[in-house]
Amino acid sequence: MIDKGTVKLKLILLVLIFSTCLLNALPTPNLTSETNSDDVPEDVRRAQMDDEIVERDFDDSLVTRAFVNETNGTIYIQPVSEQKEEEDEExxxxxxxxxxxxxxxxxxxxxxxxxxxxxxxxxxxxxxxxxxxxxxxxxxxxxxxxxxxxxxxxxxxxxxxxxxxxxxxxxxxxxxxxxxxxxxxxxxxxxxxxxxxxxxxxxxxxxxxxxxxxxxxxxxxxxxxWQSTPPSGMDGLGGLPIYWVLTTVLGGIFFFAILIALYVLWRCRQRQREEDEKKRRNCESEKTNVMEAGNLPLVDHEVMIEMVETPKELPITDFQLICKGRFGRVFKAKWKSQNGEEKMVAVKKLVDTQKSSFEAEKKIFEGLVSLPRWYANVVQFICAEKMGEEYWIVTEFHERLSLYELLKHNEISVTSCNRIIMSMVDGLQFLHDDRPFFFGHVKRPIIHRDIKSKNILIKTDMTACIADFGLAREYNSNIEKSDLLGQVGTKRYMSPEMLEGATEFTATAFKSMDVYSMGLVMWETINRTKLKSSDVVPEYQMPFQTIGFDPSIGIMRNHVVSKKERPQWRPEVFGQISMSFMAGVAEEMWDPEASARITAGCAFERVWTHVFSLQDCSEGYHSGNSLKDGKGGEDREEERRKNRRNDEMFKYHSKPNKPHPSPDPSLDDCPQLPPIPIITERGIIHNDSPDAEPSIGRNEDQQKEEEPIVEKIFDIATNRLLTREEFEAQEVEEVNTRASTPTPSGTF
The missing domain is CATH 2.10.60.10 (CD59)
Structure with missing residues (x-):
């Protein structure tokens, strides 16, 4: 251990050395004195200077002007009387x-x-x-x-x-x-x-x-x-300028304050190291005593950490790559359960830097698993594990892949469009509401924060389910603001208030951002719908595609907030009753003002009522008795139809593999149901180009578009913005530091 007396002596010497250097570095003003200040004591030197001042004042009272005769070089002293006469003249x-x-x-x-x-x-x-x-x-x-x-x-x-x-x-x-x-x-x-x-x-x-x-x-x-002449009357100590004296004193005080602060900080760290060393020796002594007594410690921290980090063996084989990005890859694979049954699953493998995304998604899925039953319009969760250096999230596999892949390579019918919109808005209202439709149980609201066509999966029957909860959060009154306030998501789908950074910390405000993004997804879907046999469907476009790929937040803010631009509808859309209605709902969902947007529950109720009303009209739901009964009979008939719709939706969500109650798109022939993409070892083969080379996930020019921007959190302790990975790594380091401190004796 370092001797305290030695440390203090070294610090004193260091202070003296720095003080000497500082005084030598400061310039010394020119002081006129007949004696050398280095050889004369301070009190004698001050007395001499006072005498000089008195003598100079006396001389000034007698002689104030001296003139040199340029002819002979003599000096003429002007008397005081002549000076006074000149003063009278001037x-x-x-x-x-x-x-x-x-x-x-x-x-x-x-x-x-x-x-x-x-x-x-x-x-x-x-x-x-x-x-x-x-x-x-x-x-x-x-x-x-x-x-x-x-x-x-x-x-x-x-x-x-x-x-x-x-x-x-x-x-x-x-x-x-x-x-x-x-x-x-x-x-x-x-x-x-x-x-x-x-x-x-x-x-x-x-x-x-x-x-x-x-x-x-x-x-x-x-x-x-430093070169200015000190003004008379402003002299400080010994004729030095007062500002020179003040600067020197304040500089010295500041210098010594820094030294004292450094010393205190060093002593605190030294004491902390001494206490840690003492605790470590005490802990080792306790462990040795326990081992000698024939017992083992109750908790071994290193073994406990190793048990948590050891990956599990999952019954997954036959991986086939579907897509890849900067943050990970998605595979189609085969899952074999304990009873020998096999099913296809989707495995998302995240890189080790995406631990926060993995934990957020796992937390959301575990909360949904704890509910009495699973909601059909949310992708089915299987498991989430750390496998080596990767994080795996295993969910149910849907062979039509994402809505983005479907719309990019296929045209869809009006019936398919209605079913897709109805089911994906149904999934959003389930996430947002604490008492969702057709569920019958209370749950916490969930905010997705990255709604887009690539995060909506399409099932075989053309129903949709919401996936990818890496940025999602459960909203409750105890949630920290730093966990929600940040520009996260995909820039193309960001709401105006998110682009402005003017988000209110309320559940309604955060939900309205998802509603805005869902309105853009509805536009994508309607834009690729064949309205009639003669309709020419345009090529697939992302929202705001004219801006370009991977636009910056500033560019998006200029178009969405400043110019209030929104995707443009095809004129033919308003000539089709069903699509015109859906377009009106989408426009209410992407209103510039967050408070003016309809909720996901309201949007779902409108879409659901509209789709079933089309079905009722096609099936001729007007009996002769209701027509005879007049308006009262029509109201009763409408009430019976509404109850029937509710019963059908409850059955769909409560019974697995129950057909969706909306009109069946497989009966359409304009166009027919899109074929299932073929996934091979080399990639995906779509119907629009069967002879083309298989593709992996997405085009290169759209690679950046898929990835959401990195979320950053303001850390008060360090006074800077941190990525979520940096923020959580800092927290883990603090936890490990506390956990590595042995438990004192007698607390087991």
Whole structure:
């Protein structure tokens, strides 16, 4: 252990060395003294300086002027009496108790009151302001010819702003160039100049002069701080300038404060290391005693961590790559259960940097698994495990892949469009609502935060289910703001308030962002729907595709927020009853104002009612009795139809493998149901190009578009933005530091 006395001695020596270096580095002003200050004691040197000041004052009272005769080189001393006679001829304001008369003018009074003549003003010394002088403030001329060697130029009457007198404390504070003429003191870059003088009526217009900028290249303010002459009356200790003394003292205090802070910090860390070392030795002693007694420790931290991190063996084989990106890959694989049954699953393998995304998705799925039953419009979860250096999420496999893949390679019918929109909005209302339709149980609201066509999977029967919950969060009153406030998701699908960074911390505000994104997905779906046999369906387009691939947040903000742009509908859409209705719902979902958007539950109810009303019309739900009964009979018939729809939806969500109650798209022939993509070892083969080479997931030019931007969290401790991985790694390190501290004896 380091000896405390040795450490203190070293610190004292270090302080002395730094102090000496600082004092040597500071410049010493020139002090006129006949004796060497290094050889004379301080008290004697101060007494000598006081005597010199008294003697100089006495000499000044007798002799103030000396003239040299240029002919013979003799020196003539002017007597005091002659000085007084000259003072009578040319009086100067040198006494502190005298008043002074100056020319007075105020441009503001001239403009407001019409008082434009130059008058006289008398100023008297006041209290601590013992001196008085004259000044003038003027504007620079617009066209000043500077090709002259004259040091000053006269100022025109029209340029005068202010004239008058002023009180001041000391001669040096005025810094006047001439006592009898008002000459500009400093050359400034502003358009206003100032001059001052110290004799009566010295600021008359003829005496007001402007500096020639060619002669005075620098103002007096450019003089070095340390080279300036200390003003009389402003002397500090031993004739040193007071500001020099203050700077030295404050610098020394600041320097010693830093040393003390560093020492305290070092001592705290030293004590912490000593305590940790002491605890470690005590813990080792306790473990040794327990082992010698024939027992094993109850908890071994290292073994416990190893047990958690050891990957499990999953019954998954026959991996086939579907798509890949920067954050991981998705495979089609075969799952073999314990009873020998096999089924196809989708395995998402995330890289080790995506631990936060894996844990968020796992948490959402585990919360849904705890509910009494699974909702059909959310992808079925199987398991989530850490496998080596990767994180695996295993879900149910749907052979039609994502809605993006379906729309990109196929046209769909109106019936298929209705079923897809109805089922994916059904899934969103289930996530958002704490009491969803057709579920019968209370749950916590879930915010997805990355709704897009690539995160919606299509089942064989053309129903949709929502997937990819890496950015999703359960909303409750205890959730931290840092966990939700951030620009996350795919930029193309971000809501206006998310692009602006003006999100309210309420459940309604966060849900409205998902609703906006779902409206864009509905536009994608409707845009690829064949409305009739003669309809020419355009090629697949992403929302705002005209902006380009991978747009920045600034570009999206300009189009979505500033210009309030939205994807444009085909004119043919409004000629088809069902699609026109769906387009109206989508427009209410992407309203610029978050508070004006309809909720997912409201959107689902409208879509659900509309789809079933089309089915009722096609099946002729108007009996003869209801027509005879009039309007009352129609109301009762409508109520019976509504109850029947509710029963069908409840049965669909409560019984596995129950057909969806909406019209069956497999009966359509305009166009027919899209074929199932073929997944091979080399990639995916779609119907639109059966002879083409198999593709893996997506085009290269769309590679960046699929990946959501990285979420960042503001960390108060470090005062900077951290990615979620950095933020959680910091938390894990703190937990490990606390966990590595052995438990004191007697607490088991």
């Amino acid at each position: 009086p100067e304001l040198e006494r502190r108790d005298d008043s002074i008369e100056c020319d007075h003018y105020d441009e503001s009074k001239c403009e407001k009151l019409g008082e434009c003549s130059i008058t006289k003003e008398v100023c008297h010394p006041e209290k601590h302001l013992k001196m008085v002088g004259c000044l003038a403030v003027f504007a620079y001329p617009d066209n000043l010819t500077t090709n002259s060697t004259d040091e000053y130029f006269p100022v025109n009457r029209s340029l005068i702003k202010t004239m008058g007198c002023m009180q001041y404390q000391h001669d040096t504070m005025m810094d006047c160039v001439d006592k009898k003429k008002c000459l500009q003191t400093k050359l400034t870059h502003a358009q206003i100049g100032m001059c001052c003088c110290k004799t009566p009526n010295c600021n008359v217009l003829a005496n007001v002069m402007l500096i020639n900028p060619d002669v005075h290249k620098e103002s007096d303010a450019s003089k070095g701080f």
